[in-house]
Amino acid sequence: xxxxxxxxxxxxxxxxxxxxxxxxxxxxxxxxxxxxxxxxxxxxxxxxxxxxxxxxxxxxxxxxxxxxxxxxxxxxxxxxxxxxxxxxxxxxxxxxxxxxxxxxxxxxxxxxxxxxxxxxxxxxxxxxxxxxxxxxxxxxxxxxxxxxxxxxxxxxxxxxxxxxxxxxxxxxxxxxxxxxxxxxxxxxxxxxxxxxxxxxxxxxxxxxxxxxxxxxxxxxxxxxxxxxxxxxxxxxxxxxxxxxxxxxxxxxxxxxxxxxxxxxxxxxxxxxxxxxxxxxxxxxxxxxxxxxxxxxxxxxxxxxxxxxxxxxxxxxxxxxxxxxxxxxxxxxxxxxxxxxxxxxxxxxxxxxxxxxxxxxxxxxxxxxxxxxxx
Numbered sequence: 459x460x461x462x463x464x465x466x467x468x469x470x471x472x473x474x475x476x477x478x479x480x481x482x483x484x485x486x487x488x489x490x491x492x493x494x495x496x497x498x499x500x501x502x503x504x505x506x507x508x509x510x511x512x513x514x515x516x517x518x519x520x521x522x523x524x525x526x527x528x529x530x531x532x533x534x535x536x537x538x539x540x541x542x543x544x545x546x547x548x549x550x551x552x553x554x555x556x557x558x559x560x561x562x563x564x565x566x567x568x569x570x571x572x573x574x575x576x577x578x579x580x581x582x583x584x585x586x587x588x589x590x591x592x593x594x595x596x597x598x599x600x601x602x603x604x605x606x607x608x609x610x611x612x613x614x615x616x617x618x619x620x621x622x623x624x625x626x627x628x629x630x631x632x633x634x635x636x637x638x639x640x641x642x643x644x645x646x647x648x649x650x651x652x653x654x655x656x657x658x659x660x661x662x663x664x665x666x667x668x669x670x671x672x673x674x675x676x677x678x679x680x681x682x683x684x685x686x687x688x689x690x691x692x693x694x695x696x697x698x699x700x701x702x703x704x705x706x707x708x709x710x711x712x713x714x715x716x717x718x719x720x721x722x723x724x725x726x727x728x729x730x731x732x733x734x735x736x737x738x739x740x741x742x743x744x745x746x747x748x749x750x751x752x753x754x755x756x757x758x759x760x761x762x763x764x765x766x767x768x769x770x771x772x773x774x775x776x777x778x779x780x781x782x783x784x785x786x787x788x789x790x791x792x793x794x795x796x797x798x799x800x801x802x803x804x805x806x807x808x809x810x811x812x813x814x815x816x817x818x819x820x821x822x823x824x825x826x827x828x829x830x831x832x
């Protein structure tokens with residue numbers, strides 16, 4: 459997503475040398491950066507994290523978040539990037555920076571991580587669409603490197619066979635780990651001679667996957683492969699995530715074991731809202747943002763806090779609007795809110811008063827929040 463947010467919410471940046479650049483498909487490319495010895499501690503990261511690139515495009519300075527495809531043990535920063543349109547700033551990023559140039563790169567951030575369990579037998583499955591494969595590659599490489607007892611299944615959707623980002627890298631992983639990694643490619647706009655592999659990844663495909671690919675578990679005759687799934691990772695666009703997350707949940711996977719990350723702004727709930735809230739009108743809101751104090755009034759609480767502030771024209775930072783990225787994190791200093799879906803904050807952070815504005819339903823006549831987190 460194109461992002462021109464103020465620097466105050468973007469973290470610490472360092473100049474890194476572009477070591478490799480490669481076009482992957484017609485509209486995707488990869489970039490790899492060298493991390494000098496004096497910055498290695500700044501760029502330590504966990505699989506599933508991302509960095510922000512700061513770069514010029516058409517007279518503006520852009521801040522764009524990109525997930526890393528590199529695994530921590532590789533000690534480099536490698537990214538997968540999509541050019542959405544001819545006017546996209548990422549097209550200028552690809553054209554304007556050459557190997558040897560320096561780019562401003564933020565220190566790694568994000569919480570789309572998994573606890574490593576090298577001594578356990580685990581089954582982890584991943585769903586990805588298009589460039590959404592990037593953090594999943596990092597996760598899978600890391601798991602294959604550190605967890606000798608974990609088996610992995612990947613279901614990867616693209617439009618056509620010649621539009622699959624990182625196909626060569628994924629095939630190389632298969633050749634190295636045939637006993638623990640199984641990958642299935644799906645194509646929404648190309649006939650490949652197998653109806654099962656044609657069409658979008660959605661709830662119907664999940665049912666077919668369960669019944670056709672994940673039935674027999676050779677390690678446990680009394681259960682299926684699906685029964686043994688410990689974690690589900692889903693990366694891609696909002697509609698795909700919503701469909702797949704609900705399909706997995708409806709087929710027995712607990713929500714706490716279904717992890718997802720959006721690659722675009724998405725304004726709908728991933729899971730159905732199960733709770734009704736009392737109507738509260740004329741809500742007074744005081745908030746601090748980038749050192750400024752603001753006051754406003756919300757007509758009612760039918761629209762969540764972030765969305766209402768954006769409608770009123772306030773420059774509140776956001777990215778996904780779905781409780782995943784943490785861009786709209788703030789501290790509730792006065793009043794009451796109900797936090798709906800939350801894939802970002804820890805229990806301790808919630809207990810300390812931190813909330814996500816995009817997931818907050820206001821439940822009091824007045825609230826006070828602070829976006830300027832320490």
